[in-house]
Amino acid sequence: MRTRVTELFGIEYPIFAFSHCRDVVAAVSRAGGMGVLGALYFTPEELELELKWIDEHVGGRPYGVDVVMPAKYEGADLGDAGDLVARLQGMIPEGHKRFLEELLAEHGVEPLGEEGAGKVLLGWTDATARPQVEVALKHPIALLANALGPPPADVVAQAHEHGVKVAGLASNARHARKQVEVGVDIIVAQGTEAGGHTGDVSTMVLIPEVVDAVGADTMVLAAGGIGRGRQMAAGMALGADGVWTGSVWLTVDEADTPEKARAKLLEATSRDTVRSRSWTGKPARLLKTAWTDAWESERSPGTLPMPMQFMLISDALRRIGRSGDGELTTFPVGQIVGSMNQVKPAAQVVYDLIEEYVEALDRLNAITGAD
Amino acid sequence: MRTRVTELFGIEYPIFAFSHCRDVVAAVSRAGGMGVLGALYFTPEELELELKWIDEHVGGRPYGVDVVMPAKYEGADLGDAGDLVARLQGMIPEGHKRFLEELLAEHGVEPLGEEGAGKVLLGWTDATARPQVEVALKHPIALLANALGPPPADVVAQAHEHGVKVAGLASNARHARKQVEVGVDIIVAQGTEAGGHTGDVSTMVLIPEVVDAVGADTMVLAAGGIGRGRQMAAGMALGADGVWTGSVWLTVDEADTPEKARAKLLEATSRDTVRSRSWTGKPARLLKTAWTDAWESERSPGTLPMPMQFMLISDALRRIGRSGDGELTTFPVGQIVGSMNQVKPAAQVVYDLIEEYVEALDRLNAITGAD
Structure with a gap:
């Protein structure tokens, strides 16, 4: 498959797999997608160990790290993590x-x-997430993703200096535009059906809105409700350059x-x-x-x-x-x-996604082809 | 375009347009889709006049009627409409x-x-909806749709005796299976993003679940969040035989x-x-x-x-x-x-849906074709 994100990262399938489990991250990247490690639960020292492990097990394939730097939180004015x-x-x-x-x-x-x-406390304050970014950028990551609002502009610049692309999660078109303004390369447009932090607009409605709002220069990944090939095909039909998945990796063999x-x-x-x-x-x-x-x-x-x-x-x-x-x-x-409903190896989930995607596309072509 | 529903009804596009406005119903059917008149707000006498008007203005194209016979409501045991x-x-x-x-x-x-x-009171009791069904079946309708639970089995049988297909709206897989059991021909699987009565599961998640739950013999229309061609393509990619739309017709030229x-x-x-x-x-x-x-x-x-x-x-x-x-x-x-955001004739909405649908499919084919 060839989209702007497969070209950008040199990956086989435009499938991004968010997981807090390093084994899943490495397995998906090895299978041709891109694993993205959620850093939230790790101290900087722990994150260093996780990324070292991934570097050793990912077979040279690209992977990413996801941090949480919320735009707003209580105590934002209370100073450093001390x-x-x-x-x-x-x-x-x-x-x-x-x-x-x-x-x-x-x-x-x-x-x-x-x-x-x-x-x-975890990594969802500026004070606790910045050290995670420092650690992550010392590794050969391909992508730094941020949830909950646009990342600080200096963090985006820092990533770019390291040749690392930046993705931001957004649950509505206005937030997506804000992220583009601070330099985010890829918008993860996440519908209300997604797990974890999520807005109220559904993936079906959200993706075309975000694609149109951010313009042709920004890539968009569809997130929320995507765990099967038909849903991946739907996400791409809505205009996305790839799909961002999370929940489906919670029940794979490798998941912790x-x-x-x-x-x-x-x-x-x-x-x-x-x-x-x-x-x-x-x-x-x-x-x-x-x-x-x-x-x-x-x-x-x-x-x-x-x-x-x-x-x-x-x-x-x-x-x-x-x-x-x-x-x-x-x-x-x-x-x-x-x-x-079934425990499978992560790589099998990737292959099943692609197989059903191809079936869905064949069906779509039969609908118009027979005309 | 050719799907099971275009074949079944002899329509050009698998686009179903729910509207309480007869002008919209006739316009969509004439443009190659299928208009479905919501009967809820009409007395049997008024419905008779609306359908007579449609018969005269639909140019011999097929159309449908939608009634609301809820499975449960207060006063269901209170007898007739008297x-x-x-x-x-x-x-x-x-x-x-x-x-x-x-x-x-x-x-x-x-x-x-x-x-x-x-x-x-409106047509959402058994006592008030049955006379609407009687009126509707005297007209050359192609489809009788029911919202809010499976229609009574005798109503399904009555429609079938008139050669009229029956569609039922369902917002989860269990309800869809129940409808198939009473003889419904087409399930309108409606995601939470839809207008009007709606469940809590999103279209992206719901459609594959319903398609798999009802089996290969039952047709499924995707509903909820569908107003543009990319969304129509997504609905079909999810496995639907067509799309059911409602909200977009509220702001067309013809809408009342x-x-x-x-x-x-x-x-x-x-x-x-x-x-x-x-x-x-x-x-x-x-x-x-x-x-x-x-x-x-x-x-x-x-x-x-x-x-x-x-x-x-x-x-x-x-x-x-x-x-x-x-x-x-x-x-x-x-x-x-x-x-x-724009007022257009209903026929233009149909043509825009198809144009964007074709663009979306071309894009999907470029993704795998270039591989």
């Missing part, structure tokens, strides 16, 4: 902590053991998705997701479970702004993964979860 | 009437004049859309819609205005079940159309409203 955590933690209301502890107790979730508290979550993802239908602020404070599509229900219920204290909501729930998520009745287990995932 | 209205009206709480009057007063909306109250609403539709972006129960009691996508906001606000008494919600608001809608500051004006419309 005691940012402590200051933000001081802003979490006691009522929220009580609500959460009661919810966990009802579902038999036990406290953490001796290992104590985990990472709570927690077992409880994986089992739920394999069972879920396309109706079992919901856009909820209960993960990060911004609307993100999650598996609909007792967790998302509780935060929507009458007794919910409401969610906190980013990044405090995740700081509040971070340890709770680890505890839920280890004990309890499993009903609280949730995970960011898109509506395509309804088609994720 | 005094059904009075009994249902008695069930509307005073608090709801007060809330509505206060809302109208705030926006300067005046009472109706001498002509008095309008129709309040009220002026205030039309002006708002032309200005709106794809982000200006919301799924709301404030129109009919069931979730329907509407233009987001002070009306939908008010029903979501803290002082809202909540919406009533179908058909009581529309009975409650029916006169209010007419009053809003005639006076007031216009801020309450809303209308059922899909997210494609963001692309409805």
Whole structure:
């Protein structure tokens, strides 16, 4: 296949695979697509190890790194990462902590053991994401992607100096234009059906709007609801230069998705997701479970702004993964979860996408060809 | 173009145009697609006149009629249409009437004049829709479509006896299978981005699910977010035999859309819609205005079940159309409203759809052809 993005990156298929799992990233790149590692959960030191591993296992194929530098978040004016955590933690209301502890107790979730508290801030502040960018640019990455608003202009410039292309996620045409203004090369136009942070406009409506809004010089990837070849063909028909996928990689052989979550993802239908602020404070599509229900219920204290909501729930998520009745287990995932019913190697998912894509195109040609 | 639905109906393009306006229905059928008249707002006598007009103006081309026989509604056990209205009206709480009057007063909306109250029940009960079906089957219609759940099996049989094909709208795969079981010939799989009554799964995710669920013997039309040729190509790439469109016809030359609403539709972006129960009691996508906001606000008494919600608001809608500051004006419309920025003849919309469809297919072929 040949589109502007396959030419740009020298890849075989215009399939971008977002994953927090290095094994998936390397496997997709080796299969002819491009893996993009989500850096969010890693410290700079951890990210260095992950990228070193990918460099050794990707067979010289291009790959990317995805960071989260939100345009707006609480504490943006509180300075560097030094005691940012402590200051933000001081802003979490006691009522929220009580609500959460009661919810966990009802579902038999036990406290953490001796290992104590985990990472709570993650890479979604300017202060914590910049070191990730520094680490990433020391590796032979081909793409730096940013979610949640346009990346800072100096980060775009820094990437370009390293010969690295920059992609930005956008959920509406206005945001896409803003990203082009700061120099983003590729817009990932993400429909509401996508997993994780997502807007309210569907992929079907969004892609042509974004393609027309950014003009002919900017490449667009279609994201949201894409996990099969027919959907890939639809995304390309809508005008995209390639597709950006995420959810489908959560249940592949190589994925390190927690077992409880994986089992739920394999069972879920396309109706079992919901856009909820209960993960990060911004609307993100999650598996609909007792967790998302509780935060929507009458007794919910409401969610906190980013990044405090995740700081509040971070340890709770680890505890839920280890004990309890499993009903609280949730995970960011898109509506395509309804088609994720089988565990396959990542490379097989790539080949299945292409096979069904070709079938879809043959069918389209038969419709007009027979005329 | 040749698909199973163009063959079945002898139409040139697999484009179905739902409209409450007879002029649009006739224009689309004459242009090579198939117009489908929404019967909801008509008494049997009025419907007879509309269909007679279409018969005289459609140039012998096929057209369809769409009725609304919901699987579930309040008062389904209250018997025939005789005094059904009075009994249902008695069930509307005073608090709801007060809330509505206060809302109208705030926006300067005046009472109706001498002509008095309008129709309040509409065709969305078994008792009121059956006479519409009787009328429709006396005309040379090619298609009888039903929204909101599977049509009663005897209605399907009756249509088939008249040589009329039956289509049913479905917003998830389970509902689609149920419709096939009662004998529906064509499933209109409608994504959440569609206008009017709609589910929560997006078109991108829904179409392949429905196509796979109903099997090879049932035809599927893609609906929701389709107003341009790229979207039509995407719908067909997803596996559909044709596309079902609605919103785009609201702003064509021929449309009888009220002026205030039309002006708002032309200005709106794809982000200006919301799924709301404030129109009919069931979730329907509407233009987001002070009306939908008010029903979501803290002082809202909540919406009533179908058909009581529309009975409650029916006169209010007419009053809003005639006076007031216009801020309450809303209308059922899909997210494609963001692309409805120009008034064109209906036939031109058909030709533009096809032109852009062909361009999209050419682009797809260039992607693999150059390989």
